Amino acid sequence: MIANFGYKDGSGDYFISIDTDKCNGCGDCVPVCPAGVLEIRDNDFDPLAEDKMAAVKDEHRKKIKYSCSPCKPEANMKNIPCIMACKLDAIVHSW
């Protein structure tokens, strides 16, 4: 499953996508985020399975454009800590 956390507003699309087929819930992405945006929680999009996944915390979901801005000085995808930390390439940013 691709879980898109974020929003679309007048200024653009701001989504962090987690591919749950790749994510194994290891949690490597959690401590590297300076803003504490990510967490590991139950994959409640598939309530009958009992696996864990990385997800954007609810309190950041509607403001990730701002929460993530310190890591995006040049608006490119290079050197973003959470993406770099994920060995399984499960994390993608839309902007």
Next chain:
Amino acid sequence: MAQEFWRWKEYNWKNENIDWKGGSIISSGVDVGSVSSQAVILVDGELYAYASMRTGSDSPLSAVNAMNWALDGSGMKLENINYVVGTGYGRVNVPFANKTITEIACHARGANLMYGGSVRTILDMGGQDCKAIRCDEKGKVANFLMNDKCAAGTGRGMEVFADLLSVPIEEIGGLSFDVAEEPEPVSSTCVVFAKTEATGLLREGWPKNKVIAAYCSAMAHRVVTLLDRIGVEKDFAITGGIAKNIGVVNRLQKELGVETLKSKYDSQIAGALGAALFAKALVEKERK
């Protein structure tokens, strides 16, 4: 008091052909949304009863009221229900729920039953948010996104327009086709600014129906851009209150070039129905 044009009707329904006392699993789903709350009761996976009410300011109370109304006249009591799953925006506010499940999973599961296993893309146009969900033949979520940061493309936005134009909300869809030619969509994305824009159009002498058409078409367009991110695969279905507004649905079909599936079920119960199906599955899992 002035008439409130946004005020849609609450309703309940019961399947008189089912004798619930003979059922082995009675499961229920309660979907507390931002605008409406639904309670659905299943007897061995068959739809037995449901109720839909306005949520108002007290979410726990609306969950209790919706459940009581669904139970009304059946002789069934809350204790008779084996398992209750709460879902929706206010899912933590269902006092009698055994478990809560995100509405994304519930909508996919509910739509799978309502529209059949061929559904691959579901658009839930709810009271205060809009969800685009891709799922497999079992109703399992494959891809989703939700927009709840903005009221454009939601029932709340439509309520604002019903009130502004003094048109009962149920009639908006039909009236939006009563125009000489299709107007340009309202350009503002934000509902508050769209309302300002509409007020300006009315001042310029636009008839009501033309303003309604411009707003329905803006809403359809807005949602299409949201769907672009996950892609639309056939079959396509719309759930939620806006699914009943043909003004938006027909324009959406035209813009996407895809027909929407029809269902004998009420489009607003999808979330609660999915929750009730999960409740049934959880009972089966426990009993194994």
